[in-house]
Amino acid sequence: MIRFENVTKRYRGTAKPALTDVDFEVLRGEFVFLVGASGSGKSTCLRMILREETPTDGRVVVLGRDLRTLSNRKVPYFRRHVGAVFQDFRLLPTKTVFQNVAFTLQVIGSSRGFIQQAVPEVLALVGLAGKEKRFPHELSGGEQQRVAIARALANRPQILLADEPTGNLDPGTSVDIMQLLARINAGGTTVVMATHEAGFVDQMQRRVIELRHGEMVRDERHGGYGDTSSLPSLAPEPERGAAAVAALTAVLEVQREAAIAAAAGLDPTDVPDDDEDAPAAAPYRDAVAPAPAPPAVPPAPAPMAADDVAEEPEGEASTPPTAPHTQSIPVQLTEVDVEELGLADRLGLRRDESDGDDEVGPTS
Known part of the structure; x- marks a missing residue:
């Protein structure tokens, strides 16, 4: 399904490569965690699988296609076979839940009948049945992420990429999202997820690929997060009244x-x-x-x-640190701006009427 062959990636203006001689293969139906500190190269790997970046050396093969030889005109068709979920949801605020998911099918020319059948099915899969008419601002952060996952699955991709999908969610909601991704993987979809959530990685015991300063240092079939020394400790200090x-x-x-x-x-x-x-x-x-x-x-x-x-101890009383409360806010886009900002391209949604050939690699 996905193969990195001695991949090195150098960005212009940087002295150290983002990736150095990375070599691994992901098989059909696997659930793979990409772990490592910030800047280790996790997101660069995902961008290469999505064909947002190309390697400086080596090659990336996805669904049987060498992405270096894939023309820019064919990239949107290729991305229809690869779903992507991001940390910031990227929902269209002026569209309902149903319309957000249907949008991905409309722009690639799916029939009205298929849309009417497929959207309720995928919303039921992610646990949003009955909320089709709600707008993003009427949903919780976890529900917004579920809409984003439903949108990624609407075209029934063979691969699902998840870049820190629980980064903006509270712990309880994060557990629900991880359980959802596990169910999606059990249905046959290959899942590759970049994460800092050590607890989930340790509990699920799936395949773990660890990156450090752009180099692959571990590939373990049933592994945990590994070294957690770089993660901040949240234990509060004793309070002195x-x-x-x-x-x-x-x-x-x-x-x-x-x-x-x-x-x-x-x-x-x-x-x-x-x-x-x-x-x-x-x-x-x-x-x-x-x-x-x-x-x-x-x-x-x-x-x-x-x-x-x-x-x-002398001095003033110390207070325990508190975790910052973050509230997810969807990207403010209008329908007119979608194409300009590249959202349709990133999701593999650009429609080219002049070329109907969208067969890229094996299809499910």
């Missing part, structure tokens, strides 16, 4: 005064009166009076044992 700091300050002040009194040979519980025992109280007052005001969190006095007072 203002009340806790104030209470600790008061306790340490009492202990400090008791230590000073003990050093002066006095009973710390014998608080002298101003009119009585003035000579005896003088040393106590002299010892205590010169003491400066205690800091917010003073250090424990030297005479105290280390186990008597729990250590507490």
Whole structure:
């Protein structure tokens, strides 16, 4: 289905290649994760499969065709056999769910009868039955991504490419999307997905191809995400409340005064009166009076044992980091702008009336 043969890709103006001697083959019906840090070359691989980029050296063969020899005029026909799902959904905001999915079939000249039959079927497959008349802004982020997946599947492609499809979704919705992609793969569609979601990769135990600085460092049939040291830790730090700091300050002040009194040979519980025992109280007052005001969190006095007072870090209370809340916003396009911005081309939707030959490689 997909074969990279010693592929190297260099972008103009960059010293280091985006891909270096990458070599692998994806078989029909496989589910493959492309993993690696940002900039490792995952998206470049997907763009080459979609024929948005061509290799500097080596060759990419998809559906039996060497994409270097594929003319630009034939690219839209080739892309009809390759569905693509992106992180930003790319829905048309002025069209309903039904119209967004039907749009992909209308521009390639599908009959009205086929559209009326195919669109409800694919919407039912992705769990959106009954929501055909809603607009993108009336849907949740997960539902918008389901529409994008339905649009990619409307033409029944043999390959589905997914570039970070859960990147804009909350964890619960991401699980639903991953389960949907697994069902699509179980139906025979080859799925290649670039992702940073280590949890999904570890749980699903599918084939994993790992890239690092443009080089392929691992190809494992039933693998996990691998090295997660570059992923940020989300464990919150202990919260220090203002009340806790104030209470600790008061306790340490009492202990400090008791230590000073003990050093002066006095009973710390014998608080002298101003009119009585003035000579005896003088040393106590002299010892205590010169003491400066205690800091917010003073250090424990030297005479105290280390186990008597729990250590507490100085400074202001820290607050646990919170994950940023992102809300997916579909690209604001008008129907007139679709062709100009290349959306139809990217989805393999450009229709060329002068050439009806759309057979590229084996068909399902």
